[in-house]
Amino acid sequence: MTDKYLIEPDVNFVREIVGLGGDTLKKCFQCATCSVVCPISPDTKPFPRKEMIAASWGLKDRLVGNLDIWLCHHCGDCTTNCPRGAKPGEVLGAVRSYAIATYAVPKTLGKWVNSPKFLPILLLIPTAIFIVLGLITGLLDFTPGGEEIAQTKFFSTWLVDMIFIPLAVWVVAIFAMGLKNFINDIHENALLEGKTDKKELDFVGLIKALIRVIPTILKHDKFSECTENKDRATAHLLVFYSFIGLFIVTNIFFIHLYILQWHGPYSQLHPAKWLANISGVALIIGGALMIWNRLSKTDQTTAYKDWYLLGLVLGLGLTGMLTEITRMAGLAGITYWTYFIHLVFVFNLFAFLPFSKLAHLVYRTVAMAYNEYSGRQ
Amino acid sequence: MTEDKAAPANGSILVVGGGISGLTTALEAAEVGYEVFLVEKNPYLGGRVAQLNQYFPKLCPPSCGLEINFRRIKDNPKITVFTQTEVEKVDGTPGSYDVTIKLNPRYINENCTCCGDCTEACETEIPSDFNFGMNKIKGAYLPFEMAFPARYVISPQIIGTDDAKRCKEACKYDAIDFDMEAKTMNRKVGAIVWATGWEPYDATKIDNLGFGQYPNVITNMMMERLASANGPTKGKITRPSDNKEPESIAFVQCAGSRDENYLPYCSYICCMASLKQTTYIREQYPDAKVYIFYIDVRTPGQRYEKFYQKIKEDENVFLIKGKVAEVSEDPETGNITVVAENAVTGEKIKETVEMAVLATGMQPTSATAKLPADLKYNEDGFIINDFEKGGMFAAGCANKPSDVVSSNQNATGMALKAIQTLVRK
Numbered sequence: 060m061t062d063k064y065l066i067e068p069d070v071n072f073v074r075e076i077v078g079l080g081g082d083t084l085k086k087c088f089q090c091a092t093c094s095v096v097c098p099i100s101p102d103t104k105p106f107p108r109k110e111m112i113a114a115s116w117g118l119k120d121r122l123v124g125n126l127d128i129w130l131c132h133h134c135g136d137c138t139t140n141c142p143r144g145a146k147p148g149e150v151l152g153a154v155r156s157y158a159i160a161t162y163a164v165p166k167t168l169g170k171w172v173n174s175p176k177f178l179p180i181l182l183l184i185p186t187a188i189f190i191v192l193g194l195i196t197g198l199l200d201f202t203p204g205g206e207e208i209a210q211t212k213f214f215s216t217w218l219v220d221m222i223f224i225p226l227a228v229w230v231v232a233i234f235a236m237g238l239k240n241f242i243n244d245i246h247e248n249a250l251l252e253g254k255t256d257k258k259e260l261d262f263v264g265l266i267k268a269l270i271r272v273i274p275t276i277l278k279h280d281k282f283s284e285c286t287e288n289k290d291r292a293t294a295h296l297l298v299f300y301s302f303i304g305l306f307i308v309t310n311i312f313f314i315h316l317y318i319l320q321w322h323g324p325y326s327q328l329h330p331a332k333w334l335a336n337i338s339g340v341a342l343i344i345g346g347a348l349m350i351w352n353r354l355s356k357t358d359q360t361t362a363y364k365d366w367y368l369l370g371l372v373l374g375l376g377l378t379g380m381l382t383e384i385t386r387m388a389g390l391a392g393i394t395y396w397t398y399f400i401h402l403v404f405v406f407n408l409f410a411f412l413p414f415s416k417l418a419h420l421v422y423r424t425v426a427m428a429y430n431e432y433s434g435r436q
Numbered sequence: 437m438t439e440d441k442a443a444p445a446n447g448s449i450l451v452v453g454g455g456i457s458g459l460t461t462a463l464e465a466a467e468v469g470y471e472v473f474l475v476e477k478n479p480y481l482g483g484r485v486a487q488l489n490q491y492f493p494k495l496c497p498p499s500c501g502l503e504i505n506f507r508r509i510k511d512n513p514k515i516t517v518f519t520q521t522e523v524e525k526v527d528g529t530p531g532s533y534d535v536t537i538k539l540n541p542r543y544i545n546e547n548c549t550c551c552g553d554c555t556e557a558c559e560t561e562i563p564s565d566f567n568f569g570m571n572k573i574k575g576a577y578l579p580f581e582m583a584f585p586a587r588y589v590i591s592p593q594i595i596g597t598d599d600a601k602r603c604k605e606a607c608k609y610d611a612i613d614f615d616m617e618a619k620t621m622n623r624k625v626g627a628i629v630w631a632t633g634w635e636p637y638d639a640t641k642i643d644n645l646g647f648g649q650y651p652n653v654i655t656n657m658m659m660e661r662l663a664s665a666n667g668p669t670k671g672k673i674t675r676p677s678d679n680k681e682p683e684s685i686a687f688v689q690c691a692g693s694r695d696e697n698y699l700p701y702c703s704y705i706c707c708m709a710s711l712k713q714t715t716y717i718r719e720q721y722p723d724a725k726v727y728i729f730y731i732d733v734r735t736p737g738q739r740y741e742k743f744y745q746k747i748k749e750d751e752n753v754f755l756i757k758g759k760v761a762e763v764s765e766d767p768e769t770g771n772i773t774v775v776a777e778n779a780v781t782g783e784k785i786k787e788t789v790e791m792a793v794l795a796t797g798m799q800p801t802s803a804t805a806k807l808p809a810d811l812k813y814n815e816d817g818f819i820i821n822d823f824e825k826g827g828m829f830a831a832g833c834a835n836k837p838s839d840v841v842s843s844n845q846n847a848t849g850m851a852l853k854a855i856q857t858l859v860r861k
């Protein structure tokens with residue numbers, strides 16, 4: 060630790076962390092068991108003991124821009140072994156939610172994502188956009204005719220892209236703004252806490268480090284080091300790969316439509332369809348497993364933010380598969396409306412990505428890359 | 437006080453447990469004129485203190501304190517001592533209890549001169565409980581030199597064997613009697629003091645500290661026995677795997693104490709015990725390094741604090757703030773590596789030492805074996821003193837984790853409470 064550090068406790072911050080699922084943090088008596096049992100924690104400046112004291116002292120600056128909160132994979136080994144029931148794993152989870160809300164603007168959206176009160180608004184936003192834009196452009200047709208059922212006759216592909224392409228731009232922009240501050244903060248914090256001796260931040264080095272950590276991420280190596288929550292790794296892996304799969308599928312269809320000018324629906328024999336179906340099933344299984352794990356782990360705090368995301372993941376998978384099945388079964392009405400709900404879910408997941416827990420996919424990746432770059436033992 | 441002495445004893449007092457607390461209670465009550473029955477389940481008095489090498493903070497051998505007490509008991513006709521005896525039943529109310537006690541046979545009578553011939557004759561060897569299984573003793577033995585009552589003991593294991601015959605033949609004083617049988621007795625008493633003490637917490641339950649897995653991880657009570665002149669190594673501190681004189685030793689504080697997963701409370705004495713044991717090591721091995729890993733060092737009171745300050749000055753003693761949470765062994769050398777985070781510097785430390793001592797805590801005996809009386813316990817198994825109800829009291833470590841000084845103070849107080857019950861009757 061540095062010799063001089065002016066302590067500026069932020070009581071509100073402590074309160075918010077408590078509210079986000081860190082209600083046990085005050086029980087910590089700084090024994091440091093957690094830092095030793097954590098399978099991921101490094102030898103220099105290990106976590107999460109120091110994060111626990113920072114949390115109970117309300118040292119917001121030491122936590123929000125601290126890369127260690129992202130290195131944590133929430134495996135729960137520390138929580139199981141903590142002699143005081145302070146649940147460090149849960150506290151770090153709460154700090155992560157806080158950090159996400161800090162880096163994502165507009166902040167109001169962040170608040171909405173973390174509170175059940177605003178769920179109706181979050182669902183209404185896409186619904187309103189779909190209907191208003193659809194009616195104005197005429198790309199939403201509530202009474203599509205014809206023999207063949209095709210989603211695009213009801214909710215035109217043009218309409219989908221008209222909404223989702225600008226949305227993608229907005230998500231990238233928000234992340235870009237957040238990341239700029241985030242990277243500066245974690246670098247500054249790493250220097251302050253002695254995690255690195257690389258004074259100047261070298262972006263080329265950081266990107267090289269990013270490339271080095273990608274295999275670790277793809278293989279979920281860090282996840283598998285955990286003993287306590289091993290079953291979580293499987294569920295996470297399923298959801299993770301199904302998202303990658305769906306991302307690839309979306310891109311393939313995008314190319315089909317705009318470059319090759321082919322219109323759907325595509326044959327079930329199309330390889331991309333295969334990938335889509337496998338990913339859909341993996342998403343449902345993974346999502347259900349995650350919910351099951353949450354329900355069966357009593358020492359894990361599950362806050363609203365977790366349910367929101369899990370609900371979206373499972374809902375997304377279910378509505379997606381249902382749309383497909385009902386379409387093939389010839390149930391026009393049902394398939395169109397399920398598709399509509401499906402798109403509402405996709406919108407939620409996508410538009411609020413920088414604000415929801417799912418943002419960890421960006422922050423954790425960057426934090427792991429920085430840690431690799433820092434040369435920490 | 438003079439008044440008390442003159443007052444005729446009004447009923448009698450049962451003291452259960454012959455450790456330092458029970459001895460003090462019994463003596464305090466008897467020396468002001470009350471009749472006392474002292475019931476002890478072991479074949480000897482003294483309890484856990486008898487197993488210690490030295491007492492902190494003065495570092496005198498426990499024999500000095502115990503011996504005086506034994507003499508006072510011997511000289512006091514008001515005290516009847518029952519060893520190898522347990523309470524079976526307690527009926528009645530404060531002021532008039534009916535107690536059933538069961539005396540187990542010792543097979544050796546008062547003729548025993550402690551000549552030791554029976555030990556010579558016996559061939560069977562059994563692990564010594566007194567030394568935590570670190571050595572073996574014969575099936576006929578004296579618990580320790582200063583044992584009171586000064587009489588040999590026959591292990592149940594040799595009953596009915598040829599060894600039993602050999603022992604009996606060897607005894608020149610007709611002291612061995614295999615016809616002895618268990619007896620039950622009833623006694624009427626006005627008050628009962630439970631001084632049933634503590635047990636070292638079972639370190640094999642602490643799964644990350646390697647006890648029971650690695651021979652060179654021992655407990656603090658084992659260290660007391662290793663350092664004792666009458667212990668398994670005749671007082672030389674050597675490590676169990678190869679009897680090597682250790683050049684480096686780590687103490688793991690709060691092993692199983694202050695931990696919701698084991699004992700949630702602080703055991704009060706283990707910080708002082710490790711500091712004391714540091715002096716044992718430093719005296720025997722002037723070059724040995726001692727590493728003490730702690731959450732915080734608890735040395736209550738001025739005298740203990742002074743003791744701590746003195747140890748701190750020793751440049752071969754390293755105090756590290758951080759609890760050991762991982763222990764491993766190098767199977768080649770038998771060396772032990774302990775891992776902790778130094779919470780002051782924020783670095784992970786992996787210290788390899790030749791031997792590690794777990795500072796295990798105290799668990800009340802009443803936590804594992806409930807007593808046959810209507811008593812209240814707290815959630816950790818310590819007996820709660822219900823002064824409203826009165827009649828039965830807990831003294832010493834049966835009531836809370838404590839050192840000898842506070843056990844004695846507490847025992848004196850409970851003797852007085854017991855007397856008050858009788859006087860009020």
Ligand SMILES: Cc1cc2nc3c(=O)[nH]c(=O)nc-3n(C[C@H](O)[C@H](O)[C@H](O)COP(=O)(O)OP(=O)(O)OC[C@H]3O[C@@H](n4cnc5c(N)ncnc54)[C@H](O)[C@@H]3O)c2cc1C
Nearest residue numbers: 453455456457477483484491492633634832833838839840
């Ligand atoms: C490693 C270590 C080192 C220590 N060193 C020191 C030190 O240096 N100085 C110091 O002041 N303190 C020290 N202590 C603490 C000290 O050991 C205790 O304070 C002391 O033993 C308390 O005495 P007690 O009589 O209450 O309990 P005990 O010593 O446990 O005596 C209880 C007695 O009751 C008997 N008993 C139990 N149940 C029954 C039953 N149901 N019926 C009949 N009899 C029963 C037992 O056999 C035992 O003889 C140390 C403790 C440890 C762990």
Ligand code: SF4
Nearest residue numbers: 087088090091093141
């Ligand atoms: S969180 Fe638990 S294990 Fe970690 S330092 Fe605090 S009390 Fe110890």
Ligand code: SF4
Nearest residue numbers: 097131134135137148
């Ligand atoms: S939850 Fe797992 S990864 Fe996170 S700090 Fe605890 S032990 Fe380490």
Ligand code: SF4
Nearest residue numbers: 548549551552554607
């Ligand atoms: S029992 Fe007999 S042989 Fe054994 S020590 Fe006593 S007197 Fe000696």
Ligand code: SF4
Nearest residue numbers: 690693702703706707
């Ligand atoms: S006395 Fe010391 S070692 Fe024992 S439990 Fe208390 S703090 Fe831990």
